Amino acid sequence: QVQLVESGGGLVQPGGSLRLSCATSGFSFNLYRMSWYRQAPGKERELIATITNGGVTTNYADSVKGRFTISRDNAKNTVYLQMNSLNPEDTAMYYCNSKAIWGSREYWGQGTQVTVSS
Numbered sequence: 001q002v003q004l005v006e007s008g009g010g011l012v013q014p015g016g017s018l019r020l021s022c023a024t025s026g027f028s029f030n031l032y033r034m035s036w037y038r039q040a041p042g043k044e045r046e047l048i049a050t051i052t053n054g055g056v057t058t059n060y061a062d063s064v065k066g067r068f069t070i071s072r073d074n075a076k077n078t079v080y081l082q083m084n085s086l087n088p089e090d091t092a093m094y095y096c097n098s099k100a101i102w103g104s105r106e107y108w109g110q111g112t113q114v115t116v117s118s
Contacts (some may be wrong), residue, residue, distance in 0.1 A: 005024075
């Protein structure tokens with residue numbers, strides 16, 4: 001059974017940091033590109049960070065570039081999102097996504113809420 005379980009969300013003050021984790025199981029993690037998306041209330045889901053299956057290449061949305069860092073540990077089947085210099089516009093539900101490097105298999109986590117507020 002495929003599982004993607006996000007954790008690490010919560011309430012943080014502006015300027016603060018959080019580290020999200022997405023622990024996965026049930027598929028060959030090292031054959032999947034991993035991404036983080038977020039969705040704020042009333043807005044469309046936004047792709048914010050991607051890392052290739054080997055962890056060599058990362059890409060970021062302009063809205064988070066320079067503040068967020070995506071990484072992965074293929075030995076632990078886990079992907080991370082380090083978020084620094086958070087601001088209220090970062091408030092959203094954050095989702096982990098896996099996409100096979102071959103074929104069309106794709107899986108989603110249930111999300112973890114991040115709220116940035118003073």
